[in-house]
Amino acid sequence: MSLLSIKDLKVSLPVDKERRVVLRGIDLELEAGESVAIVGESGSGKSMTARAIARLLPRRAVVSGSILFDGRQVLDLKDAALRRFQAAEMAMIFQDPRVHLNPVRTIGDFLVEGLVNTRGSSKKAAEHKVIELLDEVGIPDGTRRLRQYPHELSGGLLQRVMIAAALASEPRLLLADEPSTALDVSTQSDVMAIIDDLCKSRGMALMFITHDLELAAAICDRTAVMYAGQIVEVQGSTDLVEHPRHPYSAGLLGAKPNVSRRVQRLNAIPGRPRAAFEVQNGCAFSDRCRFASEECIASEPTLKHEPGGAVRCFRADDLILNATEGAVL
Amino acid sequence: MGRFLARRIIICVLTVAGASFVIFASLYLAPGDPISFLTAGRPSSPELRAALAAQYHLDDPFLHRYLQWITDAFQGNFGESIARRRPVLDLIFANLPTTILLVIMTLILVVVVGVLFGGIAAFRRGPIDDGIMAAMTVSLATPAFVSSIFLISVFAVGLGWFPVFGPGTDIGDRIHHLVLPAVALTIAWWPVIGETARASMREEHEREHVETARSRGLTPQHIVRRHVFRNAAIPISTVIGLSFAGLVAGTAIVESAFQLNGLGSLLITSVTGRDFPVAQAVALLLVTVFAVTNVVVDLLYAALDPRVQTSWSRK
Ligand SMILES: Nc1ncnc2c1ncn2[C@@H]1O[C@H](COP(=O)(O)OP(=O)(O)OP(=O)(O)O)[C@@H](O)[C@H]1O
Numbered sequence: 001m002s003l004l005s006i007k008d009l010k011v012s013l014p015v016d017k018e019r020r021v022v023l024r025g026i027d028l029e030l031e032a033g034e035s036v037a038i039v040g041e042s043g044s045g046k047s048m049t050a051r052a053i054a055r056l057l058p059r060r061a062v063v064s065g066s067i068l069f070d071g072r073q074v075l076d077l078k079d080a081a082l083r084r085f086q087a088a089e090m091a092m093i094f095q096d097p098r099v100h101l102n103p104v105r106t107i108g109d110f111l112v113e114g115l116v117n118t119r120g121s122s123k124k125a126a127e128h129k130v131i132e133l134l135d136e137v138g139i140p141d142g143t144r145r146l147r148q149y150p151h152e153l154s155g156g157l158l159q160r161v162m163i164a165a166a167l168a169s170e171p172r173l174l175l176a177d178e179p180s181t182a183l184d185v186s187t188q189s190d191v192m193a194i195i196d197d198l199c200k201s202r203g204m205a206l207m208f209i210t211h212d213l214e215l216a217a218a219i220c221d222r223t224a225v226m227y228a229g230q231i232v233e234v235q236g237s238t239d240l241v242e243h244p245r246h247p248y249s250a251g252l253l254g255a256k257p258n259v260s261r262r263v264q265r266l267n268a269i270p271g272r273p274r275a276a277f278e279v280q281n282g283c284a285f286s287d288r289c290r291f292a293s294e295e296c297i298a299s300e301p302t303l304k305h306e307p308g309g310a311v312r313c314f315r316a317d318d319l320i321l322n323a324t325e326g327a328v329l
Numbered sequence: 330m331g332r333f334l335a336r337r338i339i340i341c342v343l344t345v346a347g348a349s350f351v352i353f354a355s356l357y358l359a360p361g362d363p364i365s366f367l368t369a370g371r372p373s374s375p376e377l378r379a380a381l382a383a384q385y386h387l388d389d390p391f392l393h394r395y396l397q398w399i400t401d402a403f404q405g406n407f408g409e410s411i412a413r414r415r416p417v418l419d420l421i422f423a424n425l426p427t428t429i430l431l432v433i434m435t436l437i438l439v440v441v442v443g444v445l446f447g448g449i450a451a452f453r454r455g456p457i458d459d460g461i462m463a464a465m466t467v468s469l470a471t472p473a474f475v476s477s478i479f480l481i482s483v484f485a486v487g488l489g490w491f492p493v494f495g496p497g498t499d500i501g502d503r504i505h506h507l508v509l510p511a512v513a514l515t516i517a518w519w520p521v522i523g524e525t526a527r528a529s530m531r532e533e534h535e536r537e538h539v540e541t542a543r544s545r546g547l548t549p550q551h552i553v554r555r556h557v558f559r560n561a562a563i564p565i566s567t568v569i570g571l572s573f574a575g576l577v578a579g580t581a582i583v584e585s586a587f588q589l590n591g592l593g594s595l596l597i598t599s600v601t602g603r604d605f606p607v608a609q610a611v612a613l614l615l616v617t618v619f620a621v622t623n624v625v626v627d628l629l630y631a632a633l634d635p636r637v638q639t640s641w642s643r644k
């Protein structure tokens with residue numbers, strides 16, 4: 001049994017008296033200790049997926065489908081049971097640590113808060129533990145840091161504090177929503193390396209949300225590509241980068257400017273990304289796809305499972321896609 | 330931090346000094362002749378008028394009189410009341426306890442009622458929020474003397490639960506006498522705190538750091554207490570500080586309505602009666618209270634917000 005099993009997860013949110021669909025049916029499995037990356041353009045629903053798992057969706061969100069965590073239905077959890085799940089089984093790291101930490105409370109207050117209030121640790125024991133954790137995430141002078149306030153620390157240090165806080169509860173699943181995007185370039189790779197190391201050494205499953213397919217491949221076992229509120233392709237990360245199966249994945253790879261290669265590729269995907277609620281019939285990507293056929297415009301493809309992954313494209317078997325060239329027939 | 334505080338105190342002293350000049354000048358320039366008041370309008374001989382003018386230094390040059398007044402005031406000598414022939418300071422001390430007690434009682438009521446109902450409105454969307462908002466609007470639009478009359482007629486005259494007029498004798502009796510005046514002032518001022526409490530708690534509750542707290546499985550009560558209310562306390566205490574000044578000024582109306590011998594009613598009777606030494610002294614005292622309140626608010630702000638402390642110590 002998988003640690004996390006998401007089936008046909010649909011989410012809609014109220015926008016000016018209307019309901020707006022943001023997730024149109026997500027299917028994803030995650031084994032214990034495994035890492036999966038979720039990649040896609042802005043607005044594709046990556047954060048909403050993570051929020052649905054953490055039960056942090058906005059008020060009045062309508063959710064359907066199933067999220068099983070270790071066999072338990074996360075969507076049915078309520079009150080104390082929900083808080084126990086959040087406190088003990090999962091942890092979430094957000095994009096901008098500066099706004100995700102309370103500015104008027106100390107780092108120490110923040111770090112021990114979870115242990116003291118949801119685990120019943122004594123303050124002293126909790127402090128002892130978090131100082132060790134700070135050391136593990138590369139903050140050696142923990143005792144001093146506990147007394148500091150968030151505004152006294154750099155973004156990179158704050159994100160390490162967030163990681164330490166996430167580890168404190170010894171969760172089985174870490175949800176990391178673009179954890180390095182808001183940081184200085186110089187600290188981005190450090191923070192990613194810490195997350196990678198700690199997940200591996202502790203056997204913690206990781207869901208890593210990013211825009212960067214190559215970073216995803218460097219960190220995660222598998223990568224899922226999202227478009228307009230759906231997963232369009234899942235594969236082993238290296239396979240996906242080398243042999244993308246969905247034209248959108250190939251386009252994303254082509255669109256990513258890569259300095260290390262000599263030929264500058266600029267075949268970005270034409271058109272603008274579709275939002276989930278704008279999709280009508282047919283494949284959500286069909287209006288931007290070079291290979292769209294009549295079938296693609298008329299009806300919507302399903303996510304077809306195949307050895308090593310899954311792809312949502314009628315033409316997946318006709319196409320041989322190549323990341324360097326964008327795509328060839 | 331020390332330097333910032335020193336600067337705030339200097340500004341405070343300058344404010345009081347500037348205000349003292351305006352207070353002194355405005356009564357000097359106001360129409361009506363204090364001597365006619367002193368002689369109660371009766372025909373008086375030029376000798377008597379000259380003697381009175383000398384006693385109250387009415388013939389000295391303006392600046393000289395101002396300096397004389399401010400130096401004396403510094404030494405606690407505000408002169409003598411024209412109307413009552415008593416040292417001004419005695420009058421102030423006689424009237425101070427009522428006002429202090431009234432302000433303290435009102436402040437407690439305003440903060441408790443404002444924060445409580447503002448907090449309820451912040452978290453109970455729908456009819457409860459709408460009802461509290463409507464109550465705030467009505468309350469804010471009701472002048473204090475109107476609610477005073479209402480309270481007197483219902484609770485003092487009608488039900489007889491509270492005394493109608495006067496300040497009372499011992500402390501328990503004084504408090505009993507001041508309940509209705511405090512309620513009247515609270516009706517006027519709780520919406521100010523309530524609105525801020527509602528808006529700031531709502532805003533804090535939507536903050537990302539609250540989302541972090543929720544993702545950690547902390548209870549809603551803990552989140553409201555330690556994150557939402559803790560952070561909203563910063564704007565709330567600023568507004569409490571600001572309304573404190575208005576509240577002190579507002580005591581005048583309520584004290585008159587309930588015929589209490591407080592500083593506010595003393596100010597009103599002395600102004601209307603041209604008892605200028607008293608009016609000047611009370612006005613100066615009130616201005617000083619406002620200026621000191623500002624410094625206290627700044628200190629409170631720094632105590633509640635660590636980011637302010639850091640920016641102070643950098644300056
Ligand atoms: N509170 C909200 N109410 C209504 N719609 C929302 C809300 N939050 C997000 N959305 C919409 O939901 C869709 C998915 O948003 P989501 O935040 O999951 O995107 P994302 O893939 O994480 O994008 P990014 O890479 O920019 O973080 C977007 O179209 C967004 O406009």
Ligand SMILES: [Mg+2]
Pocket residue numbers: 046047048177
């Ligand atoms: Mg996002």
